[in-house]
Amino acid sequence: MLTEQSAYTNRWRQISPVAKGFVSICGMVAAFAAGSPRTALLVALILSLATVLGANIPPVRYLRVAAPALFFLLASGLSLLASLDFSYNSTFGLSLHLAESELPRIFQVCCRSLACLTALLFLALTTPLTDIISLMRRCKLPETLLDLMTLSYRTLFVLSEAVHETVTAQSARLGYASLTLSLRSLGGLVANLAVQVWQRSQALHLAALARGNDGALRFLEPDYPDSPRAISCAVISGVLLVVLAVYLP
Amino acid sequence: MTDFILSLKDVSYRYPDGTSALNDCSLTIRRGMRTAVLGANGAGKTTMFLHLNGILRSSTGHVRWEETPLDYSRDGMRKLRSRVGLVFQNPDSQLFSASVREDVSFGPMNLGLPKKIVRERVEKALLAVGMAESADKPVHNLSYGQKKRVCIAGVLAMRPEVLVLDEPMAGLDAAMQEELTVVLEHLHAAGMTIIIATHDLDFAYGWADEAIVLQRGRLLAQGNVAEVLLKPDVQTELGSSPIVAEITSSLALTGMAVRVNGYLPRSRSELLKAISEFHRQENEQ
Ligand SMILES: Nc1ncnc2c1ncn2[C@@H]1O[C@H](COP(=O)(O)OP(=O)(O)O)[C@@H](O)[C@H]1O
Ligand SMILES: [Mg+2]
Numbered sequence: 401m402l403t404e405q406s407a408y409t410n411r412w413r414q415i416s417p418v419a420k421g422f423v424s425i426c427g428m429v430a431a432f433a434a435g436s437p438r439t440a441l442l443v444a445l446i447l448s449l450a451t452v453l454g455a456n457i458p459p460v461r462y463l464r465v466a467a468p469a470l471f472f473l474l475a476s477g478l479s480l481l482a483s484l485d486f487s488y489n490s491t492f493g494l495s496l497h498l499a500e501s502e503l504p505r506i507f508q509v510c511c512r513s514l515a516c517l518t519a520l521l522f523l524a525l526t527t528p529l530t531d532i533i534s535l536m537r538r539c540k541l542p543e544t545l546l547d548l549m550t551l552s553y554r555t556l557f558v559l560s561e562a563v564h565e566t567v568t569a570q571s572a573r574l575g576y577a578s579l580t581l582s583l584r585s586l587g588g589l590v591a592n593l594a595v596q597v598w599q600r601s602q603a604l605h606l607a608a609l610a611r612g613n614d615g616a617l618r619f620l621e622p623d624y625p626d627s628p629r630a631i632s633c634a635v636i637s638g639v640l641l642v643v644l645a646v647y648l649p
Numbered sequence: 650m651t652d653f654i655l656s657l658k659d660v661s662y663r664y665p666d667g668t669s670a671l672n673d674c675s676l677t678i679r680r681g682m683r684t685a686v687l688g689a690n691g692a693g694k695t696t697m698f699l700h701l702n703g704i705l706r707s708s709t710g711h712v713r714w715e716e717t718p719l720d721y722s723r724d725g726m727r728k729l730r731s732r733v734g735l736v737f738q739n740p741d742s743q744l745f746s747a748s749v750r751e752d753v754s755f756g757p758m759n760l761g762l763p764k765k766i767v768r769e770r771v772e773k774a775l776l777a778v779g780m781a782e783s784a785d786k787p788v789h790n791l792s793y794g795q796k797k798r799v800c801i802a803g804v805l806a807m808r809p810e811v812l813v814l815d816e817p818m819a820g821l822d823a824a825m826q827e828e829l830t831v832v833l834e835h836l837h838a839a840g841m842t843i844i845i846a847t848h849d850l851d852f853a854y855g856w857a858d859e860a861i862v863l864q865r866g867r868l869l870a871q872g873n874v875a876e877v878l879l880k881p882d883v884q885t886e887l888g889s890s891p892i893v894a895e896i897t898s899s900l901a902l903t904g905m906a907v908r909v910n911g912y913l914p915r916s917r918s919e920l921l922k923a924i925s926e927f928h929r930q931e932n933e934q
Pocket of ligand 1: 664665666668669670688689690691692693694695696697
């Protein structure tokens with residue numbers, strides 16, 4: 401939950417999510433507009449520096465959050481590079497083939513993805529998910545999708561607590577002492593969770609009724625005081641970023 | 650204006666699996682009073698509460714708001730649920746949003762109020778339960794007691810006339826119980842009718858004006874809390890009597906008739922006060 405922690409404690413927490421969302425989208429546009437890998441890397445560098453220095457996120461934490469995505473980026477870059485060749489003229493009938501001619505294009509794709517990643521992290525590390533959801537609500541995204549996001553996000557924590565409690569209780573009775581026991585306990589955990597999910601959805605339904613609900617989940621959007629200033633800053637820096645990406649060779 | 654704000658008349662309810670949870674249950678809730686609902690596990694307290702709020706509807710008998718039977722239409726339900734606020738036992742199954750402020754806004758938004766008024770009500774409700782500083786925290790970082798208070802704020806923001814709490818003290822430590830009691834005391838002073846389901850006889854004896862005792866889905870006794878809790882059949886059903894009442898009566902057997910302001914003490918602190926008052930008077934004589 402490193403992302404969570406940053407989203408709630410960073411320096412830009414109180415800045416309007418509209419502003420942060422706009423910069424993030426401009427970042428993605430810039431990443432796609434970047435004509436060369438060099439420009440894409442520059443966009444990535446600007447965005448990550450802005451997140452680390454501007455929002456005051458510790459660089460180590462930034463890297464730890466980015467690590468899984470970077471790993472996938474590397475893996476997919478390599479898999480694009482190497483392809484299996486089924487042509488008959490090779491001795492084994494099957495050979496590993498390095499797409500050397502494709503190298504520049506693959507490099508370009510990777511750099512762009514990296515820039516996109518930093519643009520996403522810019523938003524994810526500075527803005528709590530509840531703010532992002534209410535931003536999406538304002539953008540008139542489908543209600544059902546947003547309700548699902550709200551409930552899944554909340555359920556994530558409730559269930560992770562339930563998992564934690566069940567596992568602790570099972571371990572206390574030596575449920576994970578051996579491999580066979582572990583498998584049995586794991587089965588028990590899954591069955592137990594399924595029941596809990598069902599009961600919880602019933603309870604949530606009752607609670608929604610009790611609070612006068614009869615359809616979509618409606619919440620009050622948070623109110624951010626310094627919106628105009630933050631938005632003009634965001635517009636200027638976002639547009640500059642895109643212009644930079646478009647005009648730099 | 651009638652004295653009774655809500656009443657059940659011959660209400661029976663059977664869950665879909667066949668469990669009979671209420672059996673010809675009749676009872677009344679008095680306006681502006683603090684009512685404690687007592688009963689063993691499975692006596693039907695929660696089921697009864699779900700009837701007060703119109704979530705469950707019995708096939709026989711009826712529930713009345715003042716003189717009129719409940720209107721189960723969409724509009725009727727919206728009106729009832731804005732008047733009768735129900736707080737469930739488990740906070741995790743009634744908090745929807747991960748943000749405190751957003752969650753509290755859920756009820757008033759459902760009432761279709763303008764945003765400006767919702768915003769005002771949310772802030773007031775958070776203040777009333779002492780959670781104003783935590784308004785921007787994510788729900789999953791709150792303690793159990795804080796989550797409970799957010800649930801209460803969520804209902805208060807709907808400005809109900811009746812506040813119904815299902816076992817609010819369960820799972821709270823002594824300090825958190827004390828804080829919650831203070832919150833409830835303020836609400837009572839402001840004229841709210843409060844109904845609480847509880848297992849805690851001592852709490853009920855000290856806090857409530859009225860008591861309702863349920864036994865296997867039926868009303869066993871109802872009335873002034875001091876009278877009800879000292880009835881022999883209630884004591885058999887609940888397994889004991891309030892400790893303060895027991896101490897007071899055994900002191901009386903030894904000739905110490907302790908009183909606070911002329912009344913029998915109801916809580917621990919009142920009992921201690923009454924005893925020292927008794928000694929002071931002894932010494933004066
Ligand atoms: N959803 C349900 N489905 C079936 N039976 C239920 C359900 N909820 C409660 N009951 C049963 O109804 C009876 C009354 O329960 P409840 O109202 O929860 O009692 P209390 O709140 O006093 O402990 C119990 O026997 C209980 O097992
Ligand atoms: Mg109950």
